[in-house]
Amino acid sequence: xxxxxQPISMDSYEGQEVNITCSxxxxxTNDYITWYQQFPSQGPRFIIQGYKTKVTxxxxxxxxxxDRKSSTLSLPRVSLSDTAVYYCLVGxxxxxxxLFFGTGTRLTVIP
Amino acid sequence: DTAVSQTPxxxxxxxxxxxxxxxxxxxxxxxxxxxxxxxxxxxKIMFSYNNKELIINETVPNRFSPKSPDKAHLxxxxxxxxxxxxxxxxxxxxxxxxxxxxQFFGPGTRLTVL
Numbered sequence: 001x002x003x004x005x006q007p008i009s010m011d012s013y014e015g016q017e018v019n020i021t022c023s024x025x026x027x028x029t030n031d032y033i034t035w036y037q038q039f040p041s042q043g044p045r046f047i048i049q050g051y052k053t054k055v056t057x058x059x060x061x062x063x064x065x066x067d068r069k070s071s072t073l074s075l076p077r078v079s080l081s082d083t084a085v086y087y088c089l090v091g092x093x094x095x096x097x098x099l100f101f102g103t104g105t106r107l108t109v110i111p
Numbered sequence: 112d113t114a115v116s117q118t119p120x121x122x123x124x125x126x127x128x129x130x131x132x133x134x135x136x137x138x139x140x141x142x143x144x145x146x147x148x149x150x151x152x153x154x155k156i157m158f159s160y161n162n163k164e165l166i167i168n169e170t171v172p173n174r175f176s177p178k179s180p181d182k183a184h185l186x187x188x189x190x191x192x193x194x195x196x197x198x199x200x201x202x203x204x205x206x207x208x209x210x211x212x213x214q215f216f217g218p219g220t221r222l223t224v225l
Contacts, residue, residue, distance in 0.1 A: 031210075034210070034211060034213070036214075038152075041219070042216075042218060042219070043115075043203070043218055043219055044154070044214075044216050045215075045216065046213045046214070046215075049211065049213070085152050087154065089210055090210065091209055091211045092210065092211055093207070093209045093211045093212060094207065094208065094209045095208065095209050096159060096161070096166035096167050096208050096209075099144070099159070099167065099210050100156075101146070101153075101154035101155070101156075102153065102154070103151055103152050103153045103154075104152055104154070
């Protein structure tokens with residue numbers, strides 16, 4: 001499994017931008033980087049995916065440097081409802097491998 | 112309609128018992144998964160099936176046996192339950208195998224072994 005490393009927890013005040021970084025030193029050429037969000041008592045849900053450079057959707061942005069050994073999930077102007085655990089996952093479009101979620105990053109948004 | 116459903120939502124049982132958790136997806140996906148999430152939120156893959164064929168079988172005690180009667184269902188049977196089996200178990204599905212394919216998770220089954 002291609003493993004990832006993330007900070008265990010982060011705190012942020014409402015309205016701030018939050019950046020969560022994930023390290024994936026062993027990323028392979030065919031691997032994509034996918035981020036999931038998990039609210040308490042729910043299953044994780046997909047929020048964004050990228051291969052290189054920058055991807056933006058209505059929820060977040062994902063920044064991937066040229067060497068792709070890390071990635072940063074950026075949440076603009078967080079609100080209390082963004083309090084959740086965020087997981088990064090590295091894997092390819094095919095193949096039965098690369099399903100390492102780990103412990104994720106627990107983001108707590110403070111009023 | 113719920114995309115990925117699991118039953119039961121809660122399961123409380125005694126050590127040594129045998130129990131099953133059922134999962135169904137109505138998304139037409141080919142691949143289904145079982146994950147275990149412990150109290151520290153560590154989410155670990157247990158099994159994956161693609162078109163009813165087992166493709167991932169991580170280091171899981173053989174007391175755990177998955178069964179896929181068809182592409183839409185993946186059940187998990189656990190024999191001789193132990194205290195360490197207490198966790199939340201998530202079922203998920205995706206269009207195809209491979210970690211880059213978006214996975215849709217069920218609501219989870221919280222298993223408590225007493």
